Amino acid sequence: MKLLINGEWVKSGNENELNKYNPSTGNLYGKFPAATKDDVNSAIDAAEESFEKWYSTGSVARSKIIYKTKELIEKSRSELEKLLQDENGKTTIEARQETDGVIDQLQYYAEFARKITGEIVEGDTPSRKIFQYKVPYGVVVALTPWNFPAAMVARKLAPALMTGNSVILKPSSDTPFTAEWIVRKFMEAGVPKGVLNFVTGKGSEIGDFIVEHRKVGLVTMTGSTSTGQRIMSKASSNMAKLVLELGGKAPFMVWKDADLKNALRAFIWAKFWNTGQSCIAAERLYVHSDVYDKFLGMVSNALSKIKVGDPRNSDMGPLINKSALETTEKFVTDAKEKGYRLLTGGDKPPLQGDLSNGYFYRPTLFAGVDQKSEIFQEEVFGPVIGAMDFENEEDLYRYANDSKYGLASYLFTSDPNIIYRASERIRFGEVYVNMPGPESSQGYHTGFRLTGQAGEGSKFGIEEYLHLKNVYVDYSGNQLKIETVREDLLQ
Ligand code: NAP
Numbered sequence: 213m214k215l216l217i218n219g220e221w222v223k224s225g226n227e228n229e230l231n232k233y234n235p236s237t238g239n240l241y242g243k244f245p246a247a248t249k250d251d252v253n254s255a256i257d258a259a260e261e262s263f264e265k266w267y268s269t270g271s272v273a274r275s276k277i278i279y280k281t282k283e284l285i286e287k288s289r290s291e292l293e294k295l296l297q298d299e300n301g302k303t304t305i306e307a308r309q310e311t312d313g314v315i316d317q318l319q320y321y322a323e324f325a326r327k328i329t330g331e332i333v334e335g336d337t338p339s340r341k342i343f344q345y346k347v348p349y350g351v352v353v354a355l356t357p358w359n360f361p362a363a364m365v366a367r368k369l370a371p372a373l374m375t376g377n378s379v380i381l382k383p384s385s386d387t388p389f390t391a392e393w394i395v396r397k398f399m400e401a402g403v404p405k406g407v408l409n410f411v412t413g414k415g416s417e418i419g420d421f422i423v424e425h426r427k428v429g430l431v432t433m434t435g436s437t438s439t440g441q442r443i444m445s446k447a448s449s450n451m452a453k454l455v456l457e458l459g460g461k462a463p464f465m466v467w468k469d470a471d472l473k474n475a476l477r478a479f480i481w482a483k484f485w486n487t488g489q490s491c492i493a494a495e496r497l498y499v500h501s502d503v504y505d506k507f508l509g510m511v512s513n514a515l516s517k518i519k520v521g522d523p524r525n526s527d528m529g530p531l532i533n534k535s536a537l538e539t540t541e542k543f544v545t546d547a548k549e550k551g552y553r554l555l556t557g558g559d560k561p562p563l564q565g566d567l568s569n570g571y572f573y574r575p576t577l578f579a580g581v582d583q584k585s586e587i588f589q590e591e592v593f594g595p596v597i598g599a600m601d602f603e604n605e606e607d608l609y610r611y612a613n614d615s616k617y618g619l620a621s622y623l624f625t626s627d628p629n630i631i632y633r634a635s636e637r638i639r640f641g642e643v644y645v646n647m648p649g650p651e652s653s654q655g656y657h658t659g660f661r662l663t664g665q666a667g668e669g670s671k672f673g674i675e676e677y678l679h680l681k682n683v684y685v686d687y688s689g690n691q692l693k694i695e696t697v698r699e700d701l702l703q
Contacts (some may be wrong), residue, residue: 213244213392213411215251218258219405225250230385230414235301235530236523238569244388248414249421252380255409259351259378260427262406267348267376275325278370280401280677282318285311285394292362294391295323300361303531306486307531313650314366314394320653321370324674339688343525343527346678349429353422355443357435358532359489361387364434365394367668372432373403377678380409382422384435385531388412415439416575424449430677432460433457434491437617455676456664457491457592457657460619463612464494465634467625468502471646475624478511478648484518484575485650487528488595489536491663492620492642492649496588496605497577498611504601508579511599512555515575520561530571531594537571540594544576544674547587552578552598582612591617605630609637618660620649641667 214221215319224245234241246250266274283316285292286324288313296307330345354368365383384389411418419439423431423446432455433443440456447454462480466475468472482494499507523529531537544558557576573595581588581598587599602608612621625631635643641659642651651657651669658667666676 213242213388213412215245215247216395216408216410216582217255223397224248225456226341232299232582233388233533234298235532236570237566239566241299242389242585243690244412247411247418249418252411252418252422252537255380255411256351256425256427257378258406259409262404262434263350263378266378266404266407270329271325271374271376272384274374274376276324277402278318278322278374279509281398284397284400286315286451286684292393295393296362298524299387299389299531300358301523303523303529305524310363313363317366317653318370319362321374321674328670331680335684340684340686343683343685345681346675347681348677349679350377350428352377352379352432352677353428354379354381355431355433356381356383356391357434358384358386359486361390364392365391368432369398369408371674371677372409375674378407379675380411380422382411382415383414385414420446423447423452426450428452430455440664449674455666455668457668458662458664459617460491460493460659460663461495461615461617462492462620462622463496463498463593464622465608465612465624466499466503466632468500469626470624471502471626472507472510474646475507476514478622478624478668479511480514481648483597484595487531489532489593492651494597494622497597498602498608499599501601501603508555512577515556515577518575520572520574521563522567528595531573532571534571537573540573540592540596543587543592543596544640547578547581547681550585553580555579583614589615606631609634615664619663620644
């Protein structure tokens with residue numbers, strides 16, 4: 213793999229490469245460059261130099277390139293789906309859905325070409341106006357996670373480029389190959405040289421340097437809260453605008469009158485989609501005491517039938533890497549030590565051959581979990597979840613809101629009053645009522661508390677990439693009268 217700097221695919225100044233492993237087998241998948249500070253500098257210089265010209269091409273011309281990228285991806289989507297399976301371990305359905313998501317986002321953001329508007333405001337005196345219009349930040353840094361390695365790249369590149377910014381993309385070190393594939397499609401579609409740059413390498417080694425760079429105007433990052441906090445402190449040196457989409461700990465709430473079959477369908481999706489590695493994953497199951505035993509019985513019966521293994525022919529694939537598997541195992545050990553009731557799972561599946569070294573774990577459910585426990589307070593990000601019962605609405609809202617994260621939440625009930633009351637009281641950026649996720653392109657994906665700041669998707673997400681500028685104009689043609697400037701100074 214090479215880096216993309218100023219329109220050329222070049223070797224990194226550092227000859228030592230990083231390893232990427234196949235999560236289904238643990239075997240080496242490929243090697244990729246560990247970019248140096250000089251590489252990063254060149255990429256940022258190229259982005260800065262190309263910015264003005266790119267912005268001046270106009271939004272319609274820019275959106276044509278995004279549409280073209282979408283067409284190119286549609287034509288070779290099977291390559292992307294294969295990458296998503298091999299590099300990330302996604303099941304066949306997940307890989308298809310993520311590819312659909314990429315295409316949908318490119319289409320959605322390209323459609324904004326003629327929708328960017330500003331305002332004209334009356335000035336304080338006649339013949340004066342204030343033109344408020346939105347301009348790009350200039351150089352945008354996009355830092356992406358591994359869990360949706362294609363969709364997160366598309367969700368950042370498309371709006372950043374559409375609005376006239378130039379970009380440096382640094383993908384997760386767990387999924388550099390998927391990101392590279394998408395970048396190549398953008399370039400094939402006609403993104404001019406320097407406007408899109410691609411560097412790989414460990415965030416812990418080059419991240420600070422990128423984020424602190426004085427030429428960077430905006431940093432958009434999706435990842436963990438600890439990385440987001442570090443970026444926030446580092447970006448104070450250049451006051452870069454930040455879009456931070458961080459961790460989640462979604463409560464999945466089942467009221468006593470819920471349609472339990474529907475709740476079960478949605479729960480299985482919300483918890484085990486992407487092997488539990490989703491920021492909107494259900495991470496805490498709260499069930500009304502009247503239906504607690506019944507619903508948990510339904511859940512554990514269903515989970516025991518989920519086929520875990522080769523993502524090409526199973527219901528659930530592996531975790532992303534060894535460290536993610538170890539974290540999952542730690543949560544289970546801790547929950548067992550605390551004496552929570554293990555209803556199903558709790559170990560690795562017995563797989564043969566190469567797959568026996570893959571990072572697989574069975575869907576796992578604990579009952580009787582305590583609100584203050586680690587499994588209810590920390591992001592698990594794997595196929596393990598705890599459940600507890602509740603008696604009334606007040607308790608439910610108190611438990612649900614008792615989290616440092618505030619991204620997604622799920623509620624199942626047939627009582628319209630509870631739907632409205634809960635929607636008001638649950639302090640989360642997304643409340644899914646009687647339905648599963650994921651978020652739509654036209655929704656604003658955002659979270660409260662340590663989930664970050666700003667958001668993505670919808671016109672609000674597009675506007676994050678634009679700076680609101682104010683131009684004051686006097687068109688009276690009159691001589692100016694300024695009280696603090698004496699006329700005799702001009703004689
Ligand atoms: P991560 O470790 O925080 O990494 C995210 C990105 O930041 C990667 O590209 C990483 O590069 C880079 N990075 C790491 N340290 C950095 C630093 N000091 N400065 C600049 N960049 C740095 O997160 P992840 O493990 O990839 O993703 C999982 C997390 O993402 C979970 O917490 C999940 O909830 C969250 N997530 C949130 C959303 C949302 O929309 N809210 C969506 C998806 C995922 P390296 O890979 O090289 O370290």
